[in-house]
Amino acid sequence: xxxxxxxxxxxxxxxxxxxxxxxxxxxxxxxxxxxxxxxxxxxxxxxxxxxxxxxxxxxxxxxxxxxxxxxxxxxxxxxxxxxxxxxxxxxxxxxxxxxxxxxxxxxxxxxxxxxxxxxxxxxxxxxxxxxxxxxxxxxxxxxxxxxxxxxxxxxxxxxxxxxxxxxxxxxxxxxxxxxxxxxx
Numbered sequence: 001x002x003x004x005x006x007x008x009x010x011x012x013x014x015x016x017x018x019x020x021x022x023x024x025x026x027x028x029x030x031x032x033x034x035x036x037x038x039x040x041x042x043x044x045x046x047x048x049x050x051x052x053x054x055x056x057x058x059x060x061x062x063x064x065x066x067x068x069x070x071x072x073x074x075x076x077x078x079x080x081x082x083x084x085x086x087x088x089x090x091x092x093x094x095x096x097x098x099x100x101x102x103x104x105x106x107x108x109x110x111x112x113x114x115x116x117x118x119x120x121x122x123x124x125x126x127x128x129x130x131x132x133x134x135x136x137x138x139x140x141x142x143x144x145x146x147x148x149x150x151x152x153x154x155x156x157x158x159x160x161x162x163x164x165x166x167x168x169x170x171x172x173x174x175x176x177x178x179x180x181x182x183x184x
Contacts, residue, residue: 032082032094035067035082035083035084035094036084036091038067038068039065039066039067039083039084040065041067042065042066042067042068042112042114042161043057043065043114045112045161046112046114046142046159046161049142049143049161050142050143050159053114053142053159056116056157056159057089057116060116060117060118061087061088061117061118061119061120061122061123062085062086062087062088062092062116062117062123062126063085063086063114063115063116063117064083064084064085064086064095064114064115064117064126064177065083065084065086065112065113065114066081066082066083066095066097066112066113066114067081067083067112068081068110068111068112068163069081069097069110069111069112069113069160070108070109070110071099071108071109071110071111071165072107072108072109073101073105073106073107073108074105074106075102075103075104075105075106076100076101076102077099077100077101077102077105078098078099078100078101079097079098079099079101079175080096080097080098080099081096081097081113082094082095082096082097083095083096083097083113085126085127085179087123091182092127092181092182093127093179093180093181093182094179094180094182095126095177095178095179095180096177096178096180097113097175097176097177098175098176098177098178099174099175099176100174101174107165107166108165108166109162109163109164109165109166110162110163110164110165111160111161111162111163112160112161112163113139113158113159113160113161114158114159114160115156115157115158116152116156116157116158116159117155117156118152118155118156118157119155121155122152122154122155122156125155126156126177126179127179127181128179129176129177129178129179131156131177132174132175132176132177133158133174133175139158139159139160140157140158140159140160141159141160141161141162142159142160142161143161
C-alpha cells in the first residue's frame with residue numbers, strides 16, 4: 001500500500017511540474033501583456049465558433065478568460081492556467097486556475113476556458129477566492145457551429161474549447177482560483 005501511495009505521489013508531483021512548466025510566462029511589473037493578447041484571441045475564437053457567446057459577454061457583470069489550461073492525469077490529475085479578469089469589459093486583474101482530481105482519467109489536453117459572471121455577487125465570490133467548482137460542476141464544450149442553450153447556474157456560466165490533446169475525463173470539478181488585481 002505504501003508503494004502505491006508513493007507512486008501516486010510521485011506521479012502527482014511529476015504532473016504538477018509539467019503543468020506549471022507549460023504555463024510559465026514572462027511578466028513585466030507583475031503583469032503579462034501576452035496573457036491579455038492571448039485571452040482576447042481565445043475569447044474571440046470562442047465567439048467565432050459559437051456566436052451566441054457574444055450575448056453572454058455583452059450582458060455579463062464580468063468574466064474571466066483562461067486562454068490555455070493544461071491538464072494531465074493518470075488516475076491522479078492536475079490542471080493549471082492563467083487568465084485575465086474583466087468587469088464591465090475592462091481588465092481588473094488576472095487569475096490563476098488550479099485543479100487536482102482523483103479518479104478514472106488518462107491523458108493530457110489543453111483547452112481554453114471562459115467564466116461569465118451574471119451579477120456582482122458571483123463576481124465577488126470569484127475575486128474573493130470563494131468560487132470553487134464541486135465534483136458535479138461541468139462546462140459547455142465549444143465546437144464550431146454548435147448550438148449553445150445554457151443558463152447561468154449559481155450566477156456562473158462556464159464554457160471550454162479544446163485546443164489539443166486527448167483526455168479521458170471532462171469536468172471542471174475541483175477548480176480553484178486566485179485573483180490578483182492590477183497593480184496601479
